[in-house]
Amino acid sequence: MGFFDTLARWLGMKKKEVNVICVGLDNSGKTTIINQLKPQNAQQSDIVPTIGFTVEKFASASLSFTVFDMSGQGRYRNLWEHYYKDAQAIIFVIDSSDKLRMVVAKDELEQLLNNQDILSKRIPILFYANKMDMKESLSAVKVSQMMGLETIKDKPWHICASNAITGEGLPEGVEWVTDQIRSMKK
Amino acid sequence: MDLFDEDVGNISQPSPIALVEAKRERRQPRNQSKPASHEGNAKWLHAHYDPYSTLYTFSSCIALADLHGDGDNKLIIANLGTGKYDMKLKVYKGTTLMTENTIIDLPTAVCTFFMDTHDPRTPAVAVASGPYIYVYKNLRPYFKFTLPPLDVNPVEQDLWNQAKEDKIDVQVLKEMLESLRADGSEGTLTVRSLRFLMLDPEDMPTFANLHKHSPLKRQTVITCMTTLKKSHSEEDAISCLVIGTESKDIYILDPEAFTVLTKMVLPSVPVFLDVTGLYDVEFRIVVSCRNGNIYSLKKGSKAPKYSIELSSQPVGLQRMGKNVVVGCMDQTLQCYTTKGKRLWVLTLPANVMTMELMDYKSRGFKAIMVALDNCEVHVYNEKYLVNTIKTEDIVTGMKFGRFGREDGALVMTTKGGGLIVKILKRNSVFEEKDSRPGPPAAQNQKLNIPKKTKLFVDQTMRERENAVTMHRMFQRDLYRLRLDAARSYVKALETSMTPMSADPLEPLKLSATVNGIGPSFKLTVNLQNTSSATPSINLLITFQYDEKLYQLQRSSIKVPLLVPGLNYAFQTLVECISDKAIADTIKVFVLRKGKSMPIITGNINMPVSEAQVVV
Numbered sequence: 001m002g003f004f005d006t007l008a009r010w011l012g013m014k015k016k017e018v019n020v021i022c023v024g025l026d027n028s029g030k031t032t033i034i035n036q037l038k039p040q041n042a043q044q045s046d047i048v049p050t051i052g053f054t055v056e057k058f059a060s061a062s063l064s065f066t067v068f069d070m071s072g073q074g075r076y077r078n079l080w081e082h083y084y085k086d087a088q089a090i091i092f093v094i095d096s097s098d099k100l101r102m103v104v105a106k107d108e109l110e111q112l113l114n115n116q117d118i119l120s121k122r123i124p125i126l127f128y129a130n131k132m133d134m135k136e137s138l139s140a141v142k143v144s145q146m147m148g149l150e151t152i153k154d155k156p157w158h159i160c161a162s163n164a165i166t167g168e169g170l171p172e173g174v175e176w177v178t179d180q181i182r183s184m185k186k
Numbered sequence: 187m188d189l190f191d192e193d194v195g196n197i198s199q200p201s202p203i204a205l206v207e208a209k210r211e212r213r214q215p216r217n218q219s220k221p222a223s224h225e226g227n228a229k230w231l232h233a234h235y236d237p238y239s240t241l242y243t244f245s246s247c248i249a250l251a252d253l254h255g256d257g258d259n260k261l262i263i264a265n266l267g268t269g270k271y272d273m274k275l276k277v278y279k280g281t282t283l284m285t286e287n288t289i290i291d292l293p294t295a296v297c298t299f300f301m302d303t304h305d306p307r308t309p310a311v312a313v314a315s316g317p318y319i320y321v322y323k324n325l326r327p328y329f330k331f332t333l334p335p336l337d338v339n340p341v342e343q344d345l346w347n348q349a350k351e352d353k354i355d356v357q358v359l360k361e362m363l364e365s366l367r368a369d370g371s372e373g374t375l376t377v378r379s380l381r382f383l384m385l386d387p388e389d390m391p392t393f394a395n396l397h398k399h400s401p402l403k404r405q406t407v408i409t410c411m412t413t414l415k416k417s418h419s420e421e422d423a424i425s426c427l428v429i430g431t432e433s434k435d436i437y438i439l440d441p442e443a444f445t446v447l448t449k450m451v452l453p454s455v456p457v458f459l460d461v462t463g464l465y466d467v468e469f470r471i472v473v474s475c476r477n478g479n480i481y482s483l484k485k486g487s488k489a490p491k492y493s494i495e496l497s498s499q500p501v502g503l504q505r506m507g508k509n510v511v512v513g514c515m516d517q518t519l520q521c522y523t524t525k526g527k528r529l530w531v532l533t534l535p536a537n538v539m540t541m542e543l544m545d546y547k548s549r550g551f552k553a554i555m556v557a558l559d560n561c562e563v564h565v566y567n568e569k570y571l572v573n574t575i576k577t578e579d580i581v582t583g584m585k586f587g588r589f590g591r592e593d594g595a596l597v598m599t600t601k602g603g604g605l606i607v608k609i610l611k612r613n614s615v616f617e618e619k620d621s622r623p624g625p626p627a628a629q630n631q632k633l634n635i636p637k638k639t640k641l642f643v644d645q646t647m648r649e650r651e652n653a654v655t656m657h658r659m660f661q662r663d664l665y666r667l668r669l670d671a672a673r674s675y676v677k678a679l680e681t682s683m684t685p686m687s688a689d690p691l692e693p694l695k696l697s698a699t700v701n702g703i704g705p706s707f708k709l710t711v712n713l714q715n716t717s718s719a720t721p722s723i724n725l726l727i728t729f730q731y732d733e734k735l736y737q738l739q740r741s742s743i744k745v746p747l748l749v750p751g752l753n754y755a756f757q758t759l760v761e762c763i764s765d766k767a768i769a770d771t772i773k774v775f776v777l778r779k780g781k782s783m784p785i786i787t788g789n790i791n792m793p794v795s796e797a798q799v800v801v
């Protein structure tokens with residue numbers, strides 16, 4: 001970043017860019033969440049299961065996000081780890097109505113946390129306990145319990161319940177990530 | 187006579203107790219087999235365990251299918267309940283119970299199948315129960331199929347007709363039916379007659395009056411059911427139902443019209459079915475029956491062609507490619523080709539409860555899962571145990587497949603009514619190698635055995651040609667040996683060279699021990715009168731020995747009157763006068779005064795004497 005970038009940002013003309021990776025099991029609502037965070041005119045009306053991954057962009061008040069929306073299907077999950085290195089934050093989406101697969105999500109999280117590129121890094125992790133509107137969904141507290149989040153000691157993390165269809169709960173998470181990244185840069 | 191030296195020699199040998207102890211030591215307890223490691227559970231994620239789901243069911247009554255076409259597979263269980271109450275078709279979304287439908291009679295099997303080509307592509311559920319198949323679409327009752335009725339025994343028909351017209355009374359009806367049952371045609375009687383005969387005599391008239399006007403029907407029940415794709419092999423192609431009945435028949439039903447497309451006859455009652463192929467092209471049905479045989483049927487065959495006779499009744503049957511794997515009641519897992527050739531047999535550590543095919547398509551991995559009554563589920567790839575899952579309770583029903591959105595899910599129901607769901611970890615691999623304790627693989631390697639030599643071949647030829655002569659020679663020599671042995675025995679008896687008297691008039695027993703390390707020994711001769719009442723008198727003990735070697739303090743001992751039963755000990759000192767480290771036997775004779783022939787003889791093997799220590 002050159003002098004002009006810094007100046008531009010200081011002047012509020014150009015926002016700082018951050019790379020974020022969005023992971024979670026298939027059907028958890030990753031693409032729907034990212035779609036909801038994009039500006040209204042860029043939003044897609046129908047969402048299909050992601051193949052491989054897609055790159056999306058959206059912005060918060062002070063940051064410009066580049067998101068790697070990974071596919072959560074079993075056969076694509078081994079792609080995740082290739083994008084950990086460049087990521088400055090992780091968004092982990094959990095379908096809080098899928099009690100059966102909570103263990104699978106937990107297993108994937110453990111693998112993520114034990115990855116060489118993540119282990120040593122103090123990278124913020126945001127959890128969305130998504131699909132809070134479904135009648136069988138678990139509360140964010142319950143989800144965090146079942147996922148064993150309290151054992152994450154060396155990284156800042158945050159969980160919030162969300163509804164990707166209405167956008168409820170999403171801004172809270174984005175604000176938290178923004179705060180984390182800004183406090184780290186200082 | 188040499189034959190007996192050994193026996194007598196025992197006299198100076200260590201006490202028999204030591205021998206017994208040595209034997210006991212040799213019979214060491216076998217190494218207890220190592221408890222199976224819990225390592226196997228590391229391949230599975232534990233998704234759910236509810237010990238109180240009050241599910242009582244078997245593998246044949248469990249199915250997994252995408253009932254709503256939303257990619258979320260539901261768990262369908264026909265619950266047997268207590269056999270009277272709580273017989274329900276339960277559908278679970280994830281682990282939460284979604285719907286329940288009451289089933290009237292005990293369910294025997296559940297299948298999901300596509301019966302039409304309508305959109306959305308949602309499968310129907312078929313529940314076999316008694317003589318009926320209940321078909322549910324969108325979880326609502328849709329159709330009931332009834333098995334074609336069987337012919338009624340004409341005599342039985344006649345009896346009920348007469349009862350209807352009041353030509354015979356209830357008592358006669360009962361007696362006639364009983365005689366019909368007794369002459370071996372119990373299996374062909376109608377349920378009405380059987381039920382009638384089970385009643386108390388006072389209830390019989392009411393029952394007969396109530397039912398005699400309705401036509402007599404004989405029906406069989408379904409014992410097993412599975413599906414067979416009709417003309418296409420796609421996942422969502424239309425399937426026929428294949429059912430096995432108590433009347434030893436197999437029916438293949440058309441999925442749209444529910445008519446019987448094919449009927450096949452078996453020699454016994456089918457229990458487990460395995461079907462592959464397409465109905466319109468070519469298919470094969472492998473069926474295990476209650477008589478412990480497995481039969482194989484092909485398209486067009488009316489009766490089975492191949493049969494496999496098992497060593498024990500089958501408790502599970504699965505197909506692995508071209509082979510059939512069966513678990514039997516004698517704790518074995520056996521593999522056969524469909525043509526009936528046995529490939530291997532494994533002995534399992536416990537009884538088999540149920541079996542399931544683990545077909546993990548996304549990984550192209552196939553294995554056989556066997557639930558045992560020691561709370562373990564074993565996974566076999568070919569004959570190799572590749573994984574062991576420990577469970578909280580004995581598993582009675584098991585299904586592997588896609589559940590929810592997870593492809594590698596294993597659903598298990600337990601003996602105590604619990605429900606367990608395990609999910610295969612994404613990264614777990616099953617090593618193809620044999621992790622079973624036992625001989626290492628190297629032992630199965632063929633050794634490089636050298637070719638047969640000419641000498642070997644010649645010998646074999648000679649043995650083959652002269653087998654009869656060789657056998658005769660051997661027999662003759664054996665008789666000679668026996669004759670020699672008998673002769674020596676008689677001679678020994680005649681000369682009384684045994685420590686037990688063979689003469690009934692002189693019932694005596696002799697034993698002797700040697701104490702000391704030499705050159706002085708003490709020789710103790712024990713004598714016992716083994717008769718019940720007559721005392722022995724006028725006896726003498728004398729010794730025969732090499733005078734160059736030994737010197738005896740008393741070479742002859744006078745024996746007093748021997749009271750029956752008591753043990754008398756006579757002692758003498760023996761001095762070894764040779765300084766060469768050699769030993770000899772000393773013979774002990776018991777004689778009657780005035781007779782030169784001994785009554786009994788004992789041989790004492792003297793130990794080698796220690797050299798004298800001069801102080």
Ligand SMILES: Nc1nc2c(ncn2[C@@H]2O[C@H](COP(=O)(O)OP(=O)(O)OP(=O)(O)O)[C@@H](O)[C@H]2O)c(=O)[nH]1
Pocket residue numbers: 024025026027028029030031032033047048049050051070071072073093130131132133134162163164165
């Ligand atoms: N009721 C409800 N449905 C949701 C919510 N979020 C997502 N969905 C639905 O869940 C389904 C899957 O959403 P996707 O965004 O495709 O899920 P994904 O995580 O991107 O899945 P993959 O790309 O396969 O990894 C869609 O049908 C969404 O409409 C939510 O908060 N509530």
Ligand SMILES: [Mg+2]
Pocket residue numbers: 030031032048049050069070071072
């Ligand atoms: Mg997606």
